[in-house]
Amino acid sequence: QVQFVESGGDLVQPGGSLRLSCAASRSIFGIPNMAWYRQAPGKQRELVAFFITVGITNYADSVKGRFTISRDNAKNTVYLQMNNLKPEDTAVYYCNTRPPIASYWGQGTQVTVSS
Numbered sequence: 001q002v003q004f005v006e007s008g009g010d011l012v013q014p015g016g017s018l019r020l021s022c023a024a025s026r027s028i029f030g031i032p033n034m035a036w037y038r039q040a041p042g043k044q045r046e047l048v049a050f051f052i053t054v055g056i057t058n059y060a061d062s063v064k065g066r067f068t069i070s071r072d073n074a075k076n077t078v079y080l081q082m083n084n085l086k087p088e089d090t091a092v093y094y095c096n097t098r099p100p101i102a103s104y105w106g107q108g109t110q111v112t113v114s115s
Contacts, residue, residue: 002026002104004095009109012085020080020109022095029073035098036069036080038091039108049080050098062088085113 003025012018020036028034035050049059049069057069068081078095092108 002028002031004104004106006093006095006106006109009093009111011112011114013115014086014113016085016113017081017083018085018111020082020093020111022078022080022106024076024078026076027073028071028076028078031097033098034069034071034078035096035100036067036078037094037096037100038089038111039094040088040091043091045094047098048093082111085111087113089113 005023006020008018008020010018032054033051036048037045038048039045047060048063049057049067051057051069059067066082066084071078090111090113092110094105094108096104
């Protein structure tokens with residue numbers, strides 16, 4: 001069992017940047033398939049960025065070239081660097097494994113992109 005705590009969300013203007021953090025309650029060294037998801041108001045939760053395996057990542061088409069997922073196993077933390085943010089990126093962002101495990105969902109962190 002592991003708990004994830006997301007942080008770093010904020011209100012940002014279009015074109016701005018944010019870095020989200022996902023802190024795990026134990027080592028993530030043995031969890032290669034970490035991922036970030038998001039849920040916008042009135043929409044289903046969607047996969048945003050993920051590790052296919054160690055060192056290999058992939059992204060939803062809507063964020064490709066703008067978002068970067070990374071991890072620091074020594075700090076038990078996964079990051080999501082988000083650049084050139086758009087209003088449609090507004091959502092609550094969560095980390096989990098891929099596929100997600102129901103009991104691993106945290107509270108998420110709110111990202112709002114608005115002028």
